[in-house]
Amino acid sequence: MAHPDTRDIPKATVETLHLLFEGILTVLQPGNLLFAFLGCLLGTMIGVLPGIGPAAGIAILIPVTSGMDATGAIIMLAAIYYGVMYGGTITSVLINTPGEAASAVTCLDGYQMAKRGRAGVALSIAAIGSFIGGTFATFGLVFLALPLTGLALAFGPPEIFALLVFGLSLVTGLASKSLVRALIAAIIGMLIAQVGIDPVLGAPRFTFGITELLDGFGIVPVVMGLFGIGELLSSVEARYRNKPTPAVRGLLPSPTDFRASAAPIARGTGLGFVLGLVPGIGTIVPTFLSYALERRLSRTPERFGQGAIEGVAGPETANNASAAASLIPLFTLGIPGSAVTALLLGAFMVKGLTPGPALFVEQPAFVWAIIASLLVGNLILLVLNLPFIPVWVSLLRVPRAIMLSAILCFCILGAYSLNNSTFDVIVMLGFGIVGYLFNKLDIPVAPLVLTLVLTPLLEAALRQSLEMSVGNFMIFVNRPIALGFIVLAIASIALSALNSVRHLRGGGSEI
Amino acid sequence: MTDPDTEHEPDDAGLWPQPTSMRRVHQIAALLLVLFGAFIVWQALGLRFYTSLGPGPGFFSFWLGASLIVLALIMFVGARWGRAELPPPGFFADRQGYLGMAGIVGGLLAASLLLRPLGFPLTLMAIMFVMLKLVGRTGWTTAVLGALIGGPGVYLLFVHWLRVPLPAGITSFLG
Numbered sequence: 001m002a003h004p005d006t007r008d009i010p011k012a013t014v015e016t017l018h019l020l021f022e023g024i025l026t027v028l029q030p031g032n033l034l035f036a037f038l039g040c041l042l043g044t045m046i047g048v049l050p051g052i053g054p055a056a057g058i059a060i061l062i063p064v065t066s067g068m069d070a071t072g073a074i075i076m077l078a079a080i081y082y083g084v085m086y087g088g089t090i091t092s093v094l095i096n097t098p099g100e101a102a103s104a105v106t107c108l109d110g111y112q113m114a115k116r117g118r119a120g121v122a123l124s125i126a127a128i129g130s131f132i133g134g135t136f137a138t139f140g141l142v143f144l145a146l147p148l149t150g151l152a153l154a155f156g157p158p159e160i161f162a163l164l165v166f167g168l169s170l171v172t173g174l175a176s177k178s179l180v181r182a183l184i185a186a187i188i189g190m191l192i193a194q195v196g197i198d199p200v201l202g203a204p205r206f207t208f209g210i211t212e213l214l215d216g217f218g219i220v221p222v223v224m225g226l227f228g229i230g231e232l233l234s235s236v237e238a239r240y241r242n243k244p245t246p247a248v249r250g251l252l253p254s255p256t257d258f259r260a261s262a263a264p265i266a267r268g269t270g271l272g273f274v275l276g277l278v279p280g281i282g283t284i285v286p287t288f289l290s291y292a293l294e295r296r297l298s299r300t301p302e303r304f305g306q307g308a309i310e311g312v313a314g315p316e317t318a319n320n321a322s323a324a325a326s327l328i329p330l331f332t333l334g335i336p337g338s339a340v341t342a343l344l345l346g347a348f349m350v351k352g353l354t355p356g357p358a359l360f361v362e363q364p365a366f367v368w369a370i371i372a373s374l375l376v377g378n379l380i381l382l383v384l385n386l387p388f389i390p391v392w393v394s395l396l397r398v399p400r401a402i403m404l405s406a407i408l409c410f411c412i413l414g415a416y417s418l419n420n421s422t423f424d425v426i427v428m429l430g431f432g433i434v435g436y437l438f439n440k441l442d443i444p445v446a447p448l449v450l451t452l453v454l455t456p457l458l459e460a461a462l463r464q465s466l467e468m469s470v471g472n473f474m475i476f477v478n479r480p481i482a483l484g485f486i487v488l489a490i491a492s493i494a495l496s497a498l499n500s501v502r503h504l505r506g507g508g509s510e511i
Numbered sequence: 512m513t514d515p516d517t518e519h520e521p522d523d524a525g526l527w528p529q530p531t532s533m534r535r536v537h538q539i540a541a542l543l544l545v546l547f548g549a550f551i552v553w554q555a556l557g558l559r560f561y562t563s564l565g566p567g568p569g570f571f572s573f574w575l576g577a578s579l580i581v582l583a584l585i586m587f588v589g590a591r592w593g594r595a596e597l598p599p600p601g602f603f604a605d606r607q608g609y610l611g612m613a614g615i616v617g618g619l620l621a622a623s624l625l626l627r628p629l630g631f632p633l634t635l636m637a638i639m640f641v642m643l644k645l646v647g648r649t650g651w652t653t654a655v656l657g658a659l660i661g662g663p664g665v666y667l668l669f670v671h672w673l674r675v676p677l678p679a680g681i682t683s684f685l686g
Contacts, residue, residue, distance in 0.1 A: 198568035236611030237604040401647020429619040466565030
């Protein structure tokens with residue numbers, strides 16, 4: 001692949017479109033298309049099931065991709081991510097229970113629409129908005145990819161180290177109620193990443209004589225435990241009964257519905273895209289902001305909460321736009337901004353690939369196939385969601401016990417099949433208990449996953465930087481880009497600390 | 512001794528006594544984290560701290576352990592003297608809830624022990640049965656049929672469709 005020339009915009013655009021076209025041809029090969037379809041199908045299914053979010057879903061299904069080539073595997077996992085975002089809406093609208101957290105705000109008006117016999121319209125407008133938001137954000141990825149990677153290719157180990165420090169500093173943005181608890185989770189993630197052979201002297205670290213720990217903890221069993229088993233433990237603890245689901249009729253929105261939804265979809269796309277680019281924001285914040293924005297701009301805000309279609313169209317669009325946009329820092333800089341994108345990064349690593357600028361040069365066919373698959377996946381999801389909504393609804397009638405048993409079996413199979421080792425099953429169990437306890441103590445799990453994935457890269461970049469400078473830490477100050485990222489990292493942490501102090505002064509319980 | 516943060520009367524639904532605040536829970540968690548951080552620091556001191564080219568194997572671990580201690584102490588102080596948080600509803604589960612959790616933990620432990628000798632189909636069958644009957648409290652027919660179809664079904668799906676090699680153990684006749 002030619003080195004991207006950011007100064008020559010028309011030439012870069014033609015080159016981008018050419019690469020995208022080649023990617024689309026790769027995705028349209030029967031095998032890859034099947035993986036994209038299966039990913040969308042499984043993702044929607046997971047999204048429909050209350051309690052299993054995108055992170056747990058992807059974690060459980062990563063081992064399913066173990067026998068696939070890298071392109072097929074990542075196409076499928078990205079499609080699962082998209083699918084979960086689509087599927088989560090169905091339960092929000094029909095049974096007032098979000099399938100995943102980002103769809104929580106849809107309950108407010110979506111469920112009210114369902115109670116008035118307009119469930120089909122709510123689900124259709126959500127699917128259409130999600131398609132538009134997701135597709136727009138994917139085109140954003142297409143056109144930002146080359147300029148950003150061109151810039152990032154100039155990075156040496158000190159810049160990469162500083163960028164990773166900046167990425168880690170953003171985990172503080174993942175703090176739920178307490179910055180301290182988010183930082184505790186982040187440090188525990190870094191400590192887990194310390195286990196194994198250290199990269200400096202090759203000495204075993206925290207292995208306690210256990211041979212299996214010499215390679216460190218695998219990302220997948222840890223994440224399967226934290227999200228999959230952790231969620232499972234929390235699920236069986238709570239009393240749950242399948243809720244009755246209303247009938248879905250009249251899927252097609254009327255011209256009035258389309259007119260009312262057009263502007264919220266456009267605003268949701270812009271808002272979701274911009275916020276999705278910022279690591280640490282996640283998909284929940286854009287949906288709530290979109291809802292608040294629509295309510296504020298409405299001439300009849302009193303309709304919100306009573307079944308206003310704008311309250312479904314805006315947030316659902318923002319949800320998918322931010323999900324797609326969050327892939328931009330992952331693909332171009334190798335920085336995951338959320339637990340889900342960290343998991344995708346882990347899946348890349350399982351396949352021996354590291355996302356980031358180098359990947360665009362070393363594996364252009366792979367990268368552009370994945371990007372193209374996002375466009376194709378959005379189209380598949382629109383087709384899957386609009387006519388087949390009644391089929392998805394029937395999933396909600398499957399008894400909870402059968403669903404939980406099947407998930408447990410999938411977790412066991414998945415953890416074992418990674419290395420054909422029962423040790424991974426035990427690791428998954430151990431981290432499942434950790435995930436459950438974190439949930440009880442309101443310690444967010446996402447910072448742990450992010451630091452677990454990023455710490456080995458950070459340690460390697462630090463070591464290479466210090467080798468370059470013969471042990472002089474001033475290398476991070478003397479190089480402007482590295483210094484810029486370090487300053488941004490300090491500002492990010494200071495801002496989070498300031499917000500926490502304000503929260504405490506405002507009557508919060510803990511920093 | 513009476514714990515001021517915990518009500519001792521069980522509620523009408525038969526739930527375990529629920530804490531009235533998260534104060535004590537967070538204090539205990541913070542102390543356990545302090546101990547964990549101290550253990551990490553102690554272990555890190557046994558590793559080389561610095562080399563001529565920069566941080567050694569113990570460098571990161573030492574500072575991470577120390578940072579964990581500091582953060583856990585802040586958490587303890589916040590829990591002790593800050594405004595108490597309300598516990599989420601059903602913080603402690605009922606008997607059935609804990610039975611379900613024990614079923615999952617026991618199932619995973621049993622799986623790690625039995626997978627190789629018994630093979631996947633039988634192990635998954637047993638786990639499905641326990642989950643359906645004891646955890647999900649389904650009827651005998653659902654539990655037995657679910658286990659008979661689900662266990663070998665999931666195995667065959669992985670082995671034949673997804674091409675994932677799994678030990679068949681004593682059920683190698685399944686292919």
